[in-house]
Amino acid sequence: MRKPIIAGNWKMNKLAGEGARFLMDLREKLPEKDKVDTVVCAPFIHLPLLTEAARDFPVSIGAQNMHFEDSGAFTGEVSPEMLKDILVDYVVLGHSERRELFGETDESVNQKVKAAFNHELTPIVCVGESLEQRENNETFTFVEQQVKNGLEGLSEDQLKQVVIAYEPIWAIGTGKTATSEEANDVCTHIRQVLQDTYSKGVAQAVRIQYGGSVKPQNIEELLGMSDIDGALVGGASLEEDSFLKLVEAGANA
Numbered sequence: 001m002r003k004p005i006i007a008g009n010w011k012m013n014k015l016a017g018e019g020a021r022f023l024m025d026l027r028e029k030l031p032e033k034d035k036v037d038t039v040v041c042a043p044f045i046h047l048p049l050l051t052e053a054a055r056d057f058p059v060s061i062g063a064q065n066m067h068f069e070d071s072g073a074f075t076g077e078v079s080p081e082m083l084k085d086i087l088v089d090y091v092v093l094g095h096s097e098r099r100e101l102f103g104e105t106d107e108s109v110n111q112k113v114k115a116a117f118n119h120e121l122t123p124i125v126c127v128g129e130s131l132e133q134r135e136n137n138e139t140f141t142f143v144e145q146q147v148k149n150g151l152e153g154l155s156e157d158q159l160k161q162v163v164i165a166y167e168p169i170w171a172i173g174t175g176k177t178a179t180s181e182e183a184n185d186v187c188t189h190i191r192q193v194l195q196d197t198y199s200k201g202v203a204q205a206v207r208i209q210y211g212g213s214v215k216p217q218n219i220e221e222l223l224g225m226s227d228i229d230g231a232l233v234g235g236a237s238l239e240e241d242s243f244l245k246l247v248e249a250g251a252n253a
C-alpha cells in the first residue's frame, strides 16, 4: 500500500507571516502522519519560519526548486545543503513553470534529483505534456522520456523514494482538470515505464501524484483511481479550508 501524499505548491504567493499563520491555524486539524503525508511547498524566503512552525505537527515543508551544487558562485541560487540545514524535507523539481519560464531541462532536473538524494531531500519530480502534445497523441512518449531522463542513474533504493507529479500543462491554473480516467491513464503508463525500466518493486513503491486544477470537489474521484496516490495542488492549497479538505481526502483514501 502506498501512503497518499498531498502537497500544496504555493508558487510565488503569500507573505511569510501569512504562511506561518496558515500553518498555525491548521495545527490541531491535520490528520496524523500514518494516514497521509502532508507537504507545503513554499517560496525559499518563508522556509525557515515554516519549518520552525511545523516542528511539532504532521506537516512537512518543501522547496519549489534548488540548485544542484552544494555551494559556489551561483548568484541568486539556493543549494540542497542549505535546504537540509533548515530542516526542509521535500523539493519540487522540474515544475512545468520552471521548465517553460526558467529554462529547466530533463538534464538539469536529473542533476537536481541526484543532489536531493545526496542531502536526504525527497524529490517531487514533475512531468506533463502541453495541449499541443496531447492533441498530437504524444503524451505517453513525451512523459515517458521525461521520467526516464529525470530519474537516470538513481539506485533502486532511491527510485523507490521518488514522488512523481503528473501535471498536464493544459490543466494547470486553467480550471480544466483532466478527467480522472485521463489522469489515471498517464499515471498507469508511468508506472509501467518504471516497471519496464527498473523493476516491479520500484513501480509498486513510487508514489504518483496528479496535479492540475485539483480541488475539494474532484480530489476524491482522482484519489480513487488505481494509479493516483496523491495530488500536487496550486490554487486550492492557498486557502486553509480547501487545503484541509484535500488533506482529509488523502487521509481517507
Ligand SMILES: O=C(CO)COP(=O)(O)O
Pocket (backbone or CB within 6 Å): 009, 095, 167, 171, 172, 173, 174, 175, 211, 212, 213, 214, 232, 233, 234, 235, 236
Ligand atoms: O501547478 C500546479 C501544482 O504544482 C497545479 O496548479 P493548480 O492547482 O492551480 O492548477
